[in-house]
Amino acid sequence: MKTELGMSFFTDSKLRSEVIKIFNNYNIFVEFPEVGSRTSEVTFNIKVPLDKSINYDTVKVIYEYLEKQLKIDFIGEKISFICSDDEYRESPLFVLDSTGNSQSAFLEDKGTKFHKETFCEVCGLIQRDQLSPLVIDTSKIKDRYMVNVGPFWVVSEKMVDLMNKWNLKGYDLNPVVHKGPESGSQQAYQIIPKHTLPNWSSQMVYFYFATEPEPCICGIKRTRYGPFHYDKEDLKDMDSDIYLPAEWTHDGRYVYKKTLFSKKFRDLIIENKISKDVRGSDDEKYGSKDWVLEPVILV
Numbered sequence: 001m002k003t004e005l006g007m008s009f010f011t012d013s014k015l016r017s018e019v020i021k022i023f024n025n026y027n028i029f030v031e032f033p034e035v036g037s038r039t040s041e042v043t044f045n046i047k048v049p050l051d052k053s054i055n056y057d058t059v060k061v062i063y064e065y066l067e068k069q070l071k072i073d074f075i076g077e078k079i080s081f082i083c084s085d086d087e088y089r090e091s092p093l094f095v096l097d098s099t100g101n102s103q104s105a106f107l108e109d110k111g112t113k114f115h116k117e118t119f120c121e122v123c124g125l126i127q128r129d130q131l132s133p134l135v136i137d138t139s140k141i142k143d144r145y146m147v148n149v150g151p152f153w154v155v156s157e158k159m160v161d162l163m164n165k166w167n168l169k170g171y172d173l174n175p176v177v178h179k180g181p182e183s184g185s186q187q188a189y190q191i192i193p194k195h196t197l198p199n200w201s202s203q204m205v206y207f208y209f210a211t212e213p214e215p216c217i218c219g220i221k222r223t224r225y226g227p228f229h230y231d232k233e234d235l236k237d238m239d240s241d242i243y244l245p246a247e248w249t250h251d252g253r254y255v256y257k258k259t260l261f262s263k264k265f266r267d268l269i270i271e272n273k274i275s276k277d278v279r280g281s282d283d284e285k286y287g288s289k290d291w292v293l294e295p296v297i298l299v
């Protein structure tokens with residue numbers, strides 16, 4: 001697995017050489033950006049591998065220079081993880097991040113009841129427990145196999161048939177409640193994983209953005225998790241296809257748990273042409289109906 005930091009910002013074209021020079025001082029190669037016809041500004045999109053030679057200390061020094069000396073006031077950051085072919089082949093589990101590069105793969109909650117309580121007094125993250133069936137407008141599922149509703153995954157009838165045929169294990173299905181136009185509404189089910197995985201390996205990797213304050217003491221807000229790392233030994237008796245992790249993640253407001261699916265599940269999704277074999281949300285092949293499943297790393 002390689003970790004890559006993407007940085008993007010605008011600046012006046014007159015400062016191009018100075019920007020490039022500061023990056024070059026740290027052996028980071030930066031392309032000379034062209035100026036658009038209607039503006040004197042240029043956009044820099046710079047990607048660097050995070051490793052021993054380039055780390056947070058390097059990045060912070062560069063940012064300080066950009067902000068203080070060159071008055072660049074907004075730097076966008078993105079951390080991506082690039083897993084190898086072997087990691088995709090050998091991973092027994094995958095974290096599902098998306099079932100389509102399209103807004104229509106993400107449905108809104110239309111009034112599910114939750115019990116809410118504060119999870120962290122410091123950053124204000126909230127934990128919520130679901131008290132009622134999921135309420136959504138099922139007419140928006142259309143011909144999709146699976147859609148996302150916040151932290152939850154909802155499958156259509158045709159996906160349920162496939163999951164039964166494939167003999168997948170380790171989940172219950174709760175019928176959702178339809179709210180919206182009758183026309184096009186359909187029966188759909190929330191996937192309820194039955195089993196929770198052991199804790200991540202002590203070799204799990206964590207990152208944060210150098211433009212933000214350090215992570216909250218709860219260890220969740222402002223922490224960017226790498227691919228889930230598990231000790232091989234801990235997963236050897238695994239016999240389900242769907243799991244929740246022991247650890248929380250968050251969506252900015254609520255803590256939640258991401259759902260993991262087996263390699264068998266991912267292989268069948270690809271074999272049955274439900275999704276292409278997409279490797280991350282930056283993959284050029286990632287289309288409106290493709291699924292992004294990130295492998296776990298065994299250590």
Ligand SMILES: [Zn+2]
Pocket residue numbers: 120121122123124125216217218219220221
């Ligand atoms: Zn917190």
